[in-house]
Amino acid sequence: MNKMKKTVLFVALLVASGYVFAQKKTTTSAIIGFDATTSLDALPKAENKTVIASLDTKTGKLAFEASVKGFNFENPKMQEHFNGKGWMDSEQYPTASFTGSIINLAKVNFTKDGTYNVEVAGYLTMHGVKQPVESRAVITVKGAAINASSKFNIKLADYSINGGAVAAGKVSKEPVINVTAVF
Amino acid sequence: MTALNKKPVVKKWLLALLIVLLAGTAVIWYLFTLKHDDTATIKADFTVEAVPFLKEFETDLSMANKKYTDKVIAVNGTIAEIEMADTTANIKMSDTTNGAYIIFAFQQQHLPEAKALKVGDEVSIKGVCSNGAFSSILETNYVTFNRCTINK
Numbered sequence: 250m251n252k253m254k255k256t257v258l259f260v261a262l263l264v265a266s267g268y269v270f271a272q273k274k275t276t277t278s279a280i281i282g283f284d285a286t287t288s289l290d291a292l293p294k295a296e297n298k299t300v301i302a303s304l305d306t307k308t309g310k311l312a313f314e315a316s317v318k319g320f321n322f323e324n325p326k327m328q329e330h331f332n333g334k335g336w337m338d339s340e341q342y343p344t345a346s347f348t349g350s351i352i353n354l355a356k357v358n359f360t361k362d363g364t365y366n367v368e369v370a371g372y373l374t375m376h377g378v379k380q381p382v383e384s385r386a387v388i389t390v391k392g393a394a395i396n397a398s399s400k401f402n403i404k405l406a407d408y409s410i411n412g413g414a415v416a417a418g419k420v421s422k423e424p425v426i427n428v429t430a431v432f
Numbered sequence: 433m434t435a436l437n438k439k440p441v442v443k444k445w446l447l448a449l450l451i452v453l454l455a456g457t458a459v460i461w462y463l464f465t466l467k468h469d470d471t472a473t474i475k476a477d478f479t480v481e482a483v484p485f486l487k488e489f490e491t492d493l494s495m496a497n498k499k500y501t502d503k504v505i506a507v508n509g510t511i512a513e514i515e516m517a518d519t520t521a522n523i524k525m526s527d528t529t530n531g532a533y534i535i536f537a538f539q540q541q542h543l544p545e546a547k548a549l550k551v552g553d554e555v556s557i558k559g560v561c562s563n564g565a566f567s568s569i570l571e572t573n574y575v576t577f578n579r580c581t582i583n584k
Contacts (some may be wrong), residue, residue, distance in 0.1 A: 278515035299576040318562040
């Protein structure tokens, strides 16, 4: 009986320590900014504030999931175009995602406050096309909070997005993507 | 036809061209300066309770998306979590049995309302349903809302 109690206690401690020292941090309020403005059109600019993100501080694995319809444009007509067939076709491809990891994870000390410059590599899937991406990112550790941010360009043609507005130069062929997540 | 007879015709054409140009400019100006309406002024297409609403997405995601996507919906429920960031405060309602959740991003002018809420508050939030999906990161269903306000 005593042995059984010890076993139960050991298992309970093991489970509890798993929760306390959980390495996978998540948020459902990461922000992705999308800026495809050009000199001809300042409207194609949007933000999605309900992006799901995860960061595994042990392995450096990073992941993001965004609902395409969650991108909010100031101009409703632009939002309609963005979701339409000529652009993101959000009815057929409702989500965009990224899975990857921090390449130089050894540079980051998640237990010490500071700002760490890192390299991230992985795959971005949107409009039904999966492409490799690499980008610089900044990890800021402050107390228990970890802030991750990155800014990079994508080529719309790589994701089979070649609508009329893109061809006419009203939408940047290489929009800027801004990602911020607080874990 | 003499040159004197031609002048009124040219004038008419110039006037017509001017009207077309002005009308075109007005339409372009309207489209470029168009903004989303304040959600507080829009009547909700549906009024739902948070947990049964989530169950509809769990039962048939495709059907629920067809029914609710892009619609203005008032959701009644209990605040499970508030996620604050520099520029935003997202409110969450959840199904405690499986972790499925609804997340509400507030319209800029209504952000102070979101920041004043507390976990456990019973509220009615009105917003535009973006869509519902399954998260492979969180392994649960979720529904996102944009341009939200407190439903008064």
